Amino acid sequence: MKKILLVFLLALVLSVSACTNDDAWDSSKNITVYTRDTSSGTRAGFMEGIDFSDAAENDGLLVDGFLIKDNTGILSSIEVDQYGIGYISLASLNDKVKGLQFEGVDPTKQNVVNNTYGLKRPFNYIIRSLDDFANDTERDITLAFVAFLNTSDGADIITNEGAISLSSNGTWDDIKDQHPVCSLDNSSITIKFGGSDSIEKIALALTESFAPKCGNFVPEHEHTGSSDGFKRTQGSEKDGDNYKHVGFASRPFKDSEVGSEGTQGQLAWDAIVVIVHKENLVNNLTAEEIKKIYRGDFLTWDELL
Amino acid sequence: MSNKRKRIDNLLKGITYFSASIAAIILLFIIIFVFKNGFGLLNIDLITNDYHAKFYNGGIEEVTEFSKTQRPSHLSDEDYYSEKWGIALRDDLDREGKAMVIVSYISEDSPLYQIYDKNNDDNDEFMIEKGNLISSIKFEDKASALSVYGAQHMIQILNESNQFREIVFSSLGGGIRGSLITTLYIIGITLAIALPIGIFSAIYLNELSRKNKINQMIRSMIETLTGVPSIIYGLMGLAVFVPLTVKYTPATSANLISGSLTLAVILLPVIIKATEESLKVVPDDYRQASLALGANRTQTTFKAVLPSALPGILTATILSIGRIIGESAALIFAIGTAVKDNITIFGRSTTLSVHIWSLMTDEPANIELASTIALIILVIVLLLNLIVKLISHQYLKKLA
Numbered sequence: 001m002k003k004i005l006l007v008f009l010l011a012l013v014l015s016v017s018a019c020t021n022d023d024a025w026d027s028s029k030n031i032t033v034y035t036r037d038t039s040s041g042t043r044a045g046f047m048e049g050i051d052f053s054d055a056a057e058n059d060g061l062l063v064d065g066f067l068i069k070d071n072t073g074i075l076s077s078i079e080v081d082q083y084g085i086g087y088i089s090l091a092s093l094n095d096k097v098k099g100l101q102f103e104g105v106d107p108t109k110q111n112v113v114n115n116t117y118g119l120k121r122p123f124n125y126i127i128r129s130l131d132d133f134a135n136d137t138e139r140d141i142t143l144a145f146v147a148f149l150n151t152s153d154g155a156d157i158i159t160n161e162g163a164i165s166l167s168s169n170g171t172w173d174d175i176k177d178q179h180p181v182c183s184l185d186n187s188s189i190t191i192k193f194g195g196s197d198s199i200e201k202i203a204l205a206l207t208e209s210f211a212p213k214c215g216n217f218v219p220e221h222e223h224t225g226s227s228d229g230f231k232r233t234q235g236s237e238k239d240g241d242n243y244k245h246v247g248f249a250s251r252p253f254k255d256s257e258v259g260s261e262g263t264q265g266q267l268a269w270d271a272i273v274v275i276v277h278k279e280n281l282v283n284n285l286t287a288e289e290i291k292k293i294y295r296g297d298f299l300t301w302d303e304l305l
Numbered sequence: 306m307s308n309k310r311k312r313i314d315n316l317l318k319g320i321t322y323f324s325a326s327i328a329a330i331i332l333l334f335i336i337i338f339v340f341k342n343g344f345g346l347l348n349i350d351l352i353t354n355d356y357h358a359k360f361y362n363g364g365i366e367e368v369t370e371f372s373k374t375q376r377p378s379h380l381s382d383e384d385y386y387s388e389k390w391g392i393a394l395r396d397d398l399d400r401e402g403k404a405m406v407i408v409s410y411i412s413e414d415s416p417l418y419q420i421y422d423k424n425n426d427d428n429d430e431f432m433i434e435k436g437n438l439i440s441s442i443k444f445e446d447k448a449s450a451l452s453v454y455g456a457q458h459m460i461q462i463l464n465e466s467n468q469f470r471e472i473v474f475s476s477l478g479g480g481i482r483g484s485l486i487t488t489l490y491i492i493g494i495t496l497a498i499a500l501p502i503g504i505f506s507a508i509y510l511n512e513l514s515r516k517n518k519i520n521q522m523i524r525s526m527i528e529t530l531t532g533v534p535s536i537i538y539g540l541m542g543l544a545v546f547v548p549l550t551v552k553y554t555p556a557t558s559a560n561l562i563s564g565s566l567t568l569a570v571i572l573l574p575v576i577i578k579a580t581e582e583s584l585k586v587v588p589d590d591y592r593q594a595s596l597a598l599g600a601n602r603t604q605t606t607f608k609a610v611l612p613s614a615l616p617g618i619l620t621a622t623i624l625s626i627g628r629i630i631g632e633s634a635a636l637i638f639a640i641g642t643a644v645k646d647n648i649t650i651f652g653r654s655t656t657l658s659v660h661i662w663s664l665m666t667d668e669p670a671n672i673e674l675a676s677t678i679a680l681i682i683l684v685i686v687l688l689l690n691l692i693v694k695l696i697s698h699q700y701l702k703k704l705a
Contacts, residue, residue: 163404204357213424224642
């Protein structure tokens, strides 16, 4: 019994001591580069922002030894990896990591709204073609939802959820008379929302708040990534089991994703923030410098200080 | 005993101690991690509440009389109180870890009792209650007071205003009632499909079948099935069971039945193998005694062998329930990832483990809530284990 306890304790001590790391920051160390995978809208927006669009869907152009993580993975890795660099959405930024200035501008909402912070991406929506709805009620509710997105009531919800709303015109009260479908009882109608998972929380808040304004229709959310936004509303899967009425994309729509007229638009902006470990001495990076890090021209932090 | 021999013995013994403690430590770490992250959010409301918050839009006529209630003494420093409107608000974090503003007190003469439901004119019982979340207060002439700016800001704006256009408040969403019910449904339906098929196949293979090429092939195919990654079963569910259920049931898309059918296929090898093992350990004397007494083969199997194998079959059932609760990859395809509150077996919804998946793919991921759900899953599995242990214990007593 004593032996078991002893070995148990030893293993415990070993595993705990392996977790601590008290070294001071050493700028001569190699940079660890983190990135999202190629299907991510955040990656597309980031690569676009640093003028390295070719790398949005091509891992071959990136520095040797880069690491692919999801959003949470990048955040938690940078928390402990002193020499890491990664990027996340502004809404995810917390005080456990250091958000860098981009071209000398702080990553704040104000700076995105006043258009000085350059590293940002649009949050877009797309709905089914107007003649492709199962019935008029579903179409009218979808159109009312799109109209709601452009009101100050919609903008308030977007702001509450941490994204940056566009300038709005008017309130829902002003325009609700133009959408008579919303005064009916729609509780048997299900409207399906999908696309980008970066927009899931915002979309959920929007529909939860909008449903009671529009006859209590049932919003169903299934968010699986930006590329499904177009695919499941007007693209190849529009008539499949996973079809959606409204899709979202957390990046600009591609040339292959042009829907029929008047079915696409933007609902918000999101800023992307380059993050490093708290002890990192770097405070500001330019687009050119970030591009060089991701391409592999800069390999150690020394070269940037 | 020679010294060398002793050393080798001790070394081997040491290795077993070491391996066992590593396994124990890893399991302990997982449980500690889940507890540390998830215990804070664990409460009965989480389990009974809906996932989707219910929103209300309150409008107000011209206010003629404001509240005269002084700040009540029982309010703490964290409560911000507006004497004019007779309401106290407090900052808190919701289940998603996002800032929210919660009503902590509302006085009896508050003008907020005069608000009417903007979405339903006939709703007379409409009012704000303690515990509601206020998400925004909107005005005609100035920017809205949003919950993201905090309770203090909201009270300050309220104190400056005599009128507002709309107050939006809601219940606390984020509950897992829907996913929990789905999980229980899925367990029930899957077992109802997989257990009979699995147990009877095992009886056939072990008791009745002859040793020939075909039966050997069936065996090795079952063995191969165990190694197939579950996501492939999910694809099969999407390609076969979803269209099948859409055709023959009222369902219009992926649904609980297609999910259960998919899971049933995953479980078959587990159930067949475990049942076969428990049939194998039934002593041959039982069979021979029964046959000697004049019972035929089928009677022997069902009256003499099967009852003795029951504890083993129950173990197979626990194993499969654990597998149903834990399975996520296959279900992402076979029933979808939409979190729902109103569960029907012909509709979409998610089980608890897919709910964890969808929480973790959010931006930012909600590790706390995911851990809480993991904790609940652990508790359910533990309870099921205890129940089955109890049943088999009772049963063994009866047999003896």
